Amino acid sequence: MPIRINPAVAAIPYGDRKKLKTLVAGREGLADLMSGNPCTPMPPFIRDRLRESLDSGLARYTDYWGLAELRRRLSAWLQSECGVEADPEESLIITHGVQEALYVVFRTVLRAGDQVLIPSPHYANYLLNTVACGAEPVFVPLAEDEGFIPDIRRLRSLITPRARLLVFSNPNNPLGVVWPEQILRELAETAREHDLLVVADEIYRDFAAPGPPRSIASLPGMKERTFTCSGFSKSCFMMGLRVGYLAGPAEAVFHIKQLHYLITLCPSLPGQVAALAALECPREQLEPLHREYRETLEHLYRGVAALPGVSCVRPGGSFYVFPNLRRCGRSSLELAVELVEQAGVMTLPGTEFGSLGEGYLRLSVAAGRKQVEEGLGRLTRYMEERGPG
Amino acid sequence: MPIRINPAVAAIPYGDRKKLKTLVAGREGLADLMSGNPCTPMPPFIRDRLRESLDSGLARYTDYWGLAELRRRLSAWLQSECGVEADPEESLIITHGVQEALYVVFRTVLRAGDQVLIPSPHYANYLLNTVACGAEPVFVPLAEDEGFIPDIRRLRSLITPRARLLVFSNPNNPLGVVWPEQILRELAETAREHDLLVVADEIYRDFAAPGPPRSIASLPGMKERTFTCSGFSKSCFMMGLRVGYLAGPAEAVFHIKQLHYLITLCPSLPGQVAALAALECPREQLEPLHREYRETLEHLYRGVAALPGVSCVRPGGSFYVFPNLRRCGRSSLELAVELVEQAGVMTLPGTEFGSLGEGYLRLSVAAGRKQVEEGLGRLTRYMEERGPG
Numbered sequence: 001m002p003i004r005i006n007p008a009v010a011a012i013p014y015g016d017r018k019k020l021k022t023l024v025a026g027r028e029g030l031a032d033l034m035s036g037n038p039c040t041p042m043p044p045f046i047r048d049r050l051r052e053s054l055d056s057g058l059a060r061y062t063d064y065w066g067l068a069e070l071r072r073r074l075s076a077w078l079q080s081e082c083g084v085e086a087d088p089e090e091s092l093i094i095t096h097g098v099q100e101a102l103y104v105v106f107r108t109v110l111r112a113g114d115q116v117l118i119p120s121p122h123y124a125n126y127l128l129n130t131v132a133c134g135a136e137p138v139f140v141p142l143a144e145d146e147g148f149i150p151d152i153r154r155l156r157s158l159i160t161p162r163a164r165l166l167v168f169s170n171p172n173n174p175l176g177v178v179w180p181e182q183i184l185r186e187l188a189e190t191a192r193e194h195d196l197l198v199v200a201d202e203i204y205r206d207f208a209a210p211g212p213p214r215s216i217a218s219l220p221g222m223k224e225r226t227f228t229c230s231g232f233s234k235s236c237f238m239m240g241l242r243v244g245y246l247a248g249p250a251e252a253v254f255h256i257k258q259l260h261y262l263i264t265l266c267p268s269l270p271g272q273v274a275a276l277a278a279l280e281c282p283r284e285q286l287e288p289l290h291r292e293y294r295e296t297l298e299h300l301y302r303g304v305a306a307l308p309g310v311s312c313v314r315p316g317g318s319f320y321v322f323p324n325l326r327r328c329g330r331s332s333l334e335l336a337v338e339l340v341e342q343a344g345v346m347t348l349p350g351t352e353f354g355s356l357g358e359g360y361l362r363l364s365v366a367a368g369r370k371q372v373e374e375g376l377g378r379l380t381r382y383m384e385e386r387g388p389g
Numbered sequence: 390m391p392i393r394i395n396p397a398v399a400a401i402p403y404g405d406r407k408k409l410k411t412l413v414a415g416r417e418g419l420a421d422l423m424s425g426n427p428c429t430p431m432p433p434f435i436r437d438r439l440r441e442s443l444d445s446g447l448a449r450y451t452d453y454w455g456l457a458e459l460r461r462r463l464s465a466w467l468q469s470e471c472g473v474e475a476d477p478e479e480s481l482i483i484t485h486g487v488q489e490a491l492y493v494v495f496r497t498v499l500r501a502g503d504q505v506l507i508p509s510p511h512y513a514n515y516l517l518n519t520v521a522c523g524a525e526p527v528f529v530p531l532a533e534d535e536g537f538i539p540d541i542r543r544l545r546s547l548i549t550p551r552a553r554l555l556v557f558s559n560p561n562n563p564l565g566v567v568w569p570e571q572i573l574r575e576l577a578e579t580a581r582e583h584d585l586l587v588v589a590d591e592i593y594r595d596f597a598a599p600g601p602p603r604s605i606a607s608l609p610g611m612k613e614r615t616f617t618c619s620g621f622s623k624s625c626f627m628m629g630l631r632v633g634y635l636a637g638p639a640e641a642v643f644h645i646k647q648l649h650y651l652i653t654l655c656p657s658l659p660g661q662v663a664a665l666a667a668l669e670c671p672r673e674q675l676e677p678l679h680r681e682y683r684e685t686l687e688h689l690y691r692g693v694a695a696l697p698g699v700s701c702v703r704p705g706g707s708f709y710v711f712p713n714l715r716r717c718g719r720s721s722l723e724l725a726v727e728l729v730e731q732a733g734v735m736t737l738p739g740t741e742f743g744s745l746g747e748g749y750l751r752l753s754v755a756a757g758r759k760q761v762e763e764g765l766g767r768l769t770r771y772m773e774e775r776g777p778g
Contacts, residue, residue, distance in 0.1 A: 001584055003614075003641045006522070009497045012647045041446025054440055057430025059629040059663075096485055096631075099654040108398045128651050133395070195390055225392075240448040240658030242485075252392045258401045262517050263652060265488040269629030270659040274448075 008112075008134045015124060015352050016333055023340055031375035032367035033300075034346035036173070036319060038293075039368050040237045042274070043285035049277035050270060059269055064261045066094025066245070067272050073279050074245060082202075083218030084228055086247035093253065093260055094245050094267045094275070098203050101229040101246035102129055104263065105199055106165075108256045110135045114164040119150050121174055121322065121353035121360065123201065126167045138163065141356055144324055147313050148175040152186045159194050166191060169201035170216075171208045171317030174353045174362040176297070178316035181214045188219040191226075198226045203244070206235040206286075208317030209294050217247065224249050232278040234319075236286065243271030293319065296365040296372050303376040304363060307383045319366045322350065326359035328386070336361060343382035345375045397501075397523040404513060404741050405722055412729055420764035421756035422689075423735035425562070425708060427682075428757050429626045431663070432674035438666035439659060448658055453650045455483025455634070456661050462668050463634060471591075472607030473617055475636035482642065482649055483634050483656045483664070487592050490618040490635035491518055493652065494588055495554075497645045499524045503553040508539050510563055510711065510742035510749065512590065515556045527552065530745055533713055536702050537564040541575045548583050555580060558590035559605075560597045560706030563742045563751040565686070567705035570603045577608040580615075587615040592633070595624040595675075597706030598683050606636065613638050621667040623708075625675065632660030682708065685754040685761050692765040693752060696772045708755045711739065715748035717775070725750060732771035734764045 024030055041047075065071065071088035078084040078092075086092040095101040102125060110116070112134035118126050120139040130137045140155045142148040150168075166187065171178045179187075191198050198216055205212045217226035231244025246256070294317075301321050305312045309327035328335055332349030339345045339361075348364075350357025365372050413419055430436075454460065460477035467473040467481075475481040484490040491514055499505070501523035507515050509528040519526045529544050531537040539557075555576065560567045568576075580587050587605055594601045606615035620633025635645070683706075690710050694701045698716035717724055721738030728734045728750075737753075739746025754761050 003498060003586065003638060004500070005641065005644050006497055006500055009644050009648050012644075012651060014647060037450045039447070039449070042448055044446075047443050047446050051440060051443055054436050057433075057436050058428070059431055059627045060428070061426045061628045096653050096657075100652055103652045108395055109392060111393070111395055125651060128647075132648065132651060197392065238448045239450045240655070242653065242655070242657040249392060252394065255394045255398050255401075258403060258517075259398050259521065262401060262514060262521060263489055263492045264485050264631070266629070266631070268485075268631040268657040268660060271657060 008132055011131045012128050013131070016349060017352060020336060020340070020346070020348070023337060024346055027340070029344060030340065031345045031378055032371045033363040033375040034348050035366050036364055037239060038234070038237055038366045040289060042237050043281050043289075045281045045285050046236055046238065046274050046277040050273055053270065053273040062266045062269055062272060064266050065257055066267050067276070070094060070272050070276050073276065077279055078247060082215040084215050084247055085223050087250065090250035091253050092245060092247050093257055094243060094272060095260065096264055096267055097233055097242045097244040098201055098229045098231055099125065100260070100264065101244050102126070102199065102201065104256050104259050105227045105229070105246065105248065106130065106133050108259055109197055109252055110164060113162060115160060115162040117155065117158065117163055117166040117196070119168050121350060121357035123169055123173045124352060124354075127354065135164070136162070139354060139356060142175065144311065144313055148172065148177045148322070149179060149183055150187065152183075152190060156190060163194060163196060165197045165199060167199040167201070169204065170213050171204040173204065173318050174320050174348070174350070174357070175313065175322045176315030176318050176320040177313055178208050178213050184214050184216045185219060188216055188222050192221050196225070198222065200226060200228050202228060202230040203234055204318040205230060206290050207293055207319065213317070232275055235290070236274070236278045236281065237289070238271070238274050238278070241268065241271040241274050243267055243275045292369070293365060296369045297321070300363060300365055300372050300376060303380065307380060310383070319364045321363050322360050323363065324360055332358055332360060339379070339382065343378045345378045345382075397521055400520045401517050402520070405738060406741060409725060409729070409735070409737070412726060413735055416729070418733060419729065420734045420767055421760045422752040422764040423737050424755050425753055426628060427623070427626055427755045429678060431626050432670050434670045434674050435625055435627065435663050435666040439662055442659065442662040451655045451658055451661060453655050454646055455656050456665070459483060459661050459665050462665065466668055467636060471604040471617075473604050473636055474612050476639065479639035480642050481634060481636050482646055483632060483661060484649065485653055485656055486622055486631045486633040487590055487618045487620055488514065488633075489649070489653065490633050491515070491588065491590065493645045493648050494616045494618070494635065494637065495519065495522050497648055498586055498641055499553060502551060504549060504551040506544065506547065506552055506555040506585070508557050510739060510746035512558055512562045513741060513743075516743065524553075525551070528743060528745060531564065533700065533702055537561065537566045537711070538568060538572055539576065541572075541579060545579060552583060552585060554586045554588060556588040556590070558593065559602050560593040562593065562707050563709050563737070563739070563746070564702065564711045565704030565707050565709040566702055567597045567602050573603050573605045574608060577605055577611050581610050585614070587611065589615060589617050591617060591619040592623055593707040594619060595679050596682055596708065602706070621664055624679070625663070625667045625670065626678070627660070627663050627667070630657065630660040630663050632656055632664045681758070682754060685758045686710070689752060689754055689761050689765060692769065696769060699772070708753045710752050711749050712752065713749055721747055721749060728768070728771065732767045734767045734771070
């Protein structure tokens with residue numbers, strides 16, 4: 001007899017990324033504008049701390065919610081750097097990256113039938129988590145000609161009594177844009193007025209120019225309803241150490257903690273050692289790296305925006321640009337496949353970020369400057385040869 | 390307005406362990422028979438591999454399901470050591486310890502209203518996971534005078550059409566016993582007959598004497614319905630690295646994979662590096678450690694069984710004995726509190742493992758030989774002074 005699967009879990013969609021990975025497997029010399037997985041080593045300061053931590057040879061379970069010292073320091077850092085208040089005992093837990101943080105928040109505060117407001121194109125996991133809870137996504141279209149900034153009236157018109165949660169990333173993956181403080185204030189006002197919870201994914205915070213965006217949880221009346229999910233994976237190039245955090249209202253975190261325990265027992269020790277180091281890492285080991293990524297992103301943007309028939313919103317942070325290639329007359333997936341086969345460039349179709357991404361591609365700088373220059377050159381030659389559509 | 394919590398998540402119970410931790414906080418010099426968190430360093434072979442892995446400084450995301458090489462080697466190891474067939478692409482994933490493995494299996498194959506058969510006293514998470522899925526536990530009592538071996542007729546009498554899953558650990562936490570092959574064969578027959586899925590938690594495999602128990606997944610007709618959850622956390626003293634695995638039928642693992650991705654993105658890189666090293670770790674770095682734990686467990690058993698008015702099933706593996714102290718005339722929790730306050734010994738009440746644990750304590754050797762000797766001495770003096778009840 002076939003094994004029956006929980007319907008909410010069975011409904012979690014697989015994207016096209018797998019197809020693309022199969023397509024690119026075995027092809028040599030492709031230029032990588034696809035990956036969100038940087039090739040940059042961790043700063044030496046963090047590596048040294050990890051090395052030292054091996055001296056004792058002990059790798060014991062830690063506190064379920066993360067090392068007490070890490071939570072204390074992180075709480076102080078959140079207050080001073082982000083203006084976010086989060087009691088280290090009641091409102092803050094260390095997670096297996098933002099990925100786990102998003103899952104445990106969604107699963108704890110959503111019930112079947114609740115609606116989740118997702119400004120879209122969106123990071124796919126916001127939808128996956130919604131579906132995995134038996135909840136319903138309500139996409140709030142972000143328009144290219146509005147710079148992918150949410151139109152608050154449009155958002156408000158989509159709110160029903162079932163709306164429960166608003167989720168977004170700022171800086172934005174895949175759009176590359178940073179929402180300004182005024183928009184965050186309007187989102188906050190809307191959330192307060194309609195009693196919405198907010199999940200703010202701030203993992204790309206350190207890659208914004210000129211400086212990090214405002215945290216919505218720092219706005220008046222927002223810490224009671226906002227879950228801030230972030231970490232050092234991207235900032236310190238320690239993605240594989242799988243450590244992040246979640247700060248939110250104590251009344252919900254009380255239950256989130258027990259779900260987090262049930263899923264993880266505790267976060268990984270090396271990740272926590274590295275997170276402690278990240279909080280003390282000398283700026284001179286990090287800022288040049290962040291600057292390099294920002295400059296590469298600007299370079300990619302300029303190159304892409306100059307392509308014939310292509311339009312692109314200028315990015316303000318993250319690793320990504322999200323150009324419009326609709327004039328090529330192909331679907332995003334067809335175009336991404338064609339670019340692999342005919343131009344030797346890996347990209348992600350915009351539809352990996354929802355159907356509102358149709359006609360777009362996500363291009364990434366994560367693979368580094370050389371890959372970006374090579375990819376951009378190939379893309380330029382390809383587009384010039386084909387003409388606009 | 391208060392934040393509404395998902396009812397299944399709100400129902401995940403907190404145990405008394407938190408109360409006990411509060412009770413013991415700040416008390417110095419307690420003997421530790423409570424912790425399941427060993428103080429033994431990782432073998433040098435594994436530490437060296439972890440050190441080498443820091444040379445490149447790279448800490449990138451890995452394959453979502455775990456490094457392909459790790460899955461390949463683990464698959465070969467499962468086949469040769471455990472007789473368990475698990476295709477490395479279709480049936481095997483690397484998880485954040487057994488903890489995550491249990492969660493993703495339960496959440497994927499259970500629906501609200503399904504029943505889960507839990508031989509009890511039981512590892513608390515089997516119940517927590519059941520509740521977190523909106524499913525219903527059916528406890529199968531394990532009797533001390535039957536050596537905590539399941540009575541198959543009793544088990545069968547409890548099976549209803551809603552029964553879906555049987556879960557157990559072998560060697561057993563908290564009972565310390567190892568179920569013999571004949572019982573596993575009868576459990577397998579029962580599962581096949583009633584179309585039950587089986588979750589086998591084999592994390593204490595290497596601590597069984599004289600050798601590891603049979604894996605139920607290796608019995609005929611069982612790989613189609615068994616999820617084997619295990620890892621190297623205990624065997625190699627790398628609990629804090631949070632790495633384990635799950636082997637099961639491909640048709641379910643297909644969906645489990647996507648839930649695993651949604652929760653973790655990928656397992657931690659240091660954990661996977663250590664797991665690869667664990668598969669190659671020289672026996673002479675591990676066997677003496679395992680032997681020491683087994684000897685300490687035997688020592689603890691003999692000491693406890695000799696206490697006035699105490700009975701105890703002889704352990705065959707794991708870190709635990711589960712003595713009956715009913716004659717003391719107190720509840721397990723009262724006794725555990727009294728032992729902290731009056732004898733300076735930390736233990737866990739049997740009720741942390743379900744209400745069928747009332748009257749018992751779980752005593753652990755994880756804190757090492759010295760703690761065990763000290764704890765046993767204090768326990769003996771305390772019991773002799775008080776007399777049996």
